[in-house]
Amino acid sequence: MTYIIKGKTADWEMICGLEVHCEILSNSKVFSGASAEFGGLPNTHVAFLDCGMPGQLPVLNEKCVEQCIKTGFGLNAKINKHSVFDRKNYFYGDLPTGYQITQLFYPIVGEGYVDVTDEDGNIKRIGVERLHLEQDAGKSIHDMHPTQSYLDFNRAGVGLMEIVSKPDIRSPEQAGDYLRKLRSMVRYLGTCDGNMDEGSMRCDINVSVRPVGEEGFRHRVEIKNVNSVKFVMQAIDLEVHRQINLYEQGLDFPQETRLFDAVNMETRAMRSKENALDYRYFPDPDLPPLNLTEEYIENIRVNLPEMPEAKKKRYMESLGLPEYDARILTSDKDTAIYFERALHGGATQRDPKKVANWVMGDLFAALNREYIAIEDSPVRPEDLGSLIDLINDGKISGKIAKEVFEDMFTTGKSAAAIVEEKGLKQVSDTGAIEKMIDEVIAANMDKVAEIKAGKDKLKGWFVGQIMKASQGKVNPGLANQLLEKKLSEV
């Protein structure tokens, strides 16, 4: 079932492409030596170039080039050995030089793709048109003074990767998964922190609709600067219905740029194509073309970290995890790091499925409950590993382990320390258990008689009584075994 909207006059489908801006993780800005760190007091991360002083010249930060190439590999894309920087000219308060340095004609990364999961769980390939390197603008702050605006140039000149998809997206869910995949990928590669709240990943949406079966594209609307996966999906859904509604009333609308308003849940016109800007692109004469050697690109390729798809495959093939587990554990770089650290205790490897169950079960539940990111988990992966060891060694029962885990989560203490403090160690002393069984049998001879008469189910009740008497510390396997023996002796 694809995403088809049943209208009054026709069945409609949507056509969508995304332009995603990712702020590059680098110490300094793309063309100046100022810090590229997020935040800071206004105008404290500003070189002379970043506020457009006369005579200041851009010098390309090689780290940003490397980050683009890495991301290019993450997009399965062609890396262009020759790329050129262009000036995009327009006037605005937060654009200090009156032009943005970008790459229009010859981007650093060419065509690639991202595989997403659609609403039916099928894999759909979304083409990537290009990735180009450019600089970010500063920030205009309009709400601090009734008649004046304030300017903060800390962000001006921070490196951006603009990733442009082909118009291959056919549903809000595909768009959402495309963004999630991109975010996961750049975080794996360490090329962008993927933080949409802080604006280090921003999305422009291009969307149009047409009746199913119609060829060609109708008027396209661009929705600017949508800053969460959820909002992107909502904005597309709203816009698609708005467009269909207009067509079905026999109306048309201009090719225009709109804004998404998450409070009123609507898109609003910003500017139409008729008064669209002419950005007067032309090659920046201050920057020579960027020419990369085969060796340089190859050197970056061989040093790439393992990507989600490859990792997922390895988890399934060599760790024997089910597809579902492998997908969840590799969907996010920090989850995969946590899992792998919990999996390995020194030279030994723990049971992957057991570790996976703990991570995806109790750990995820606790983290979600407390709104804590996995990299900040109070239970460190090594400690979760040790907890699993205690179960495997028969020192504590699985049931006790769950309690221990909760204690670990609240106190941050190690499993061994909690087990020791609370005296939770499992009783495996046969003599002690036998004694407990004897007492329970002696007190419940009527029930023993019922068992003898064939009411086998009551055995479970006996085990329960033994567990209760021992406050859960008895090894249940052992208790069962000894109970059988004792009952036969009665």
Added chain:
Amino acid sequence: MTDLTNLTLSATLKGLENKEFSSVDVTKAYLQKMEDLRRLNAFITETPEHALEMAKASDEHRAKGIAGKLEGAPIAIKDMFCTKGIRTTAASKILSNFVPEFEATTTERLWQAGAVCLGKTNTDEFAMGSSTITSYFGVTHNPHDETRVPGGSSGGSAAAVAAHMCAAATGTETGGSIRHPASFCQISGFKPTYGRCSRYGVVAYASSLDEPGVLARTIEDCAHMIEPMMGYDPKDSTCSKREVPDLVGALDKNIKGMKIGIPKEYTELVPDNWEPALQFLKEQGAELIDVDMPHTEEAGMVYYVISQGEATTNLARYDGARYGVRVEGKTLDEMYMNTRMEGFGQEVRNRMILGTFFTSAKGYNDYFVPAQKMRSLIKQDFDKAFEKVDVLFSPAVPIKPFTIEEAKHGAAKGRFNDNYLMPSCLTGVPAGCANNGLQVIGRMWDDATVLKVLDVVEMMK
């Protein structure tokens, strides 16, 4: 005591070295001359106190035996170079209150070599012009005839050098702005290969053409001045890593066997000393060879399209928002318009409008791209010529300086004003003008040979 301002830069350096006079002595003499000739309006900003401090420091350096190559020599700086703590205006109202917090690489190197800063010289606004009449700070007068212009855009520097108000000066060329005023003021001027001098800190006009250079009384002085300015600068991505040659040492006055090309397109109009000059070069043992430069005529158009296209975006940053003059408005756009209408002079505004058109979606394909193609053909002219000859020789500006009145009525638009200068700007080759108005153009990076031949040209009586 003789007037110290009559000494060339080379003689001044010798005198300082031999302790015949101090840097303070010679600096004071120049400051006096600047005061006496203030009517020429060669300077936008004079820095007498700063100059005397630097001169004192220079004398101390000499006393300690740690003299730089230009130690104690008083020079002037075209007001296109950003100088830390000293107002830098580009001769525009929009920057009339701008004091940079940083220093241009080339001037920084001059100060490191020990030069003394006398002040900032007048220029056409943002170096756009060839008469020094578009300056917000008024017209500069030609010292040889004060009713006439000094040429431009480095007219303030040329007038200051010609009137002995400094030992030498910096200039910038985009379309001939060093050689043109050098020719009009009968002094020497040199612009090195594009990429030899860092553009960092030089107010940009047209980035792919802008080249810092020098003006002085002789070519030997030019060599002394330019050598410390050259060399790799990591702050300018278009600056070359090539090693700087020994330029003063290259002036051996020997051009025997050298092949000198005479482009026939550059001899349509020639000055009186042209024929004697050819004769002189032959006597010096050079071989004169006629060469064709078929795309010379197009250089002017190509220059206007490219320089104005680049300039319009380079000057977009002057919007009144962060520094410089601001004229308020009710909205942001209104503030921009008011600031730029009042802040820029008419010539700059004209070029902004044309440049905006040349880089517009339509203008780019109709003008900018064809201009870039033609620029390649002009470069081919040079490549072909330099297969046959070592340097090219021609008049720089084959006409006499026009009067200030004529300049105000568009005399600078005449075709012989700069058409012998522009092709070499578009190709980035090194070129210079001798103090008798004749020019030499060389191969890329062969700055030394250009200076060597010019030095011989200046031997002519």
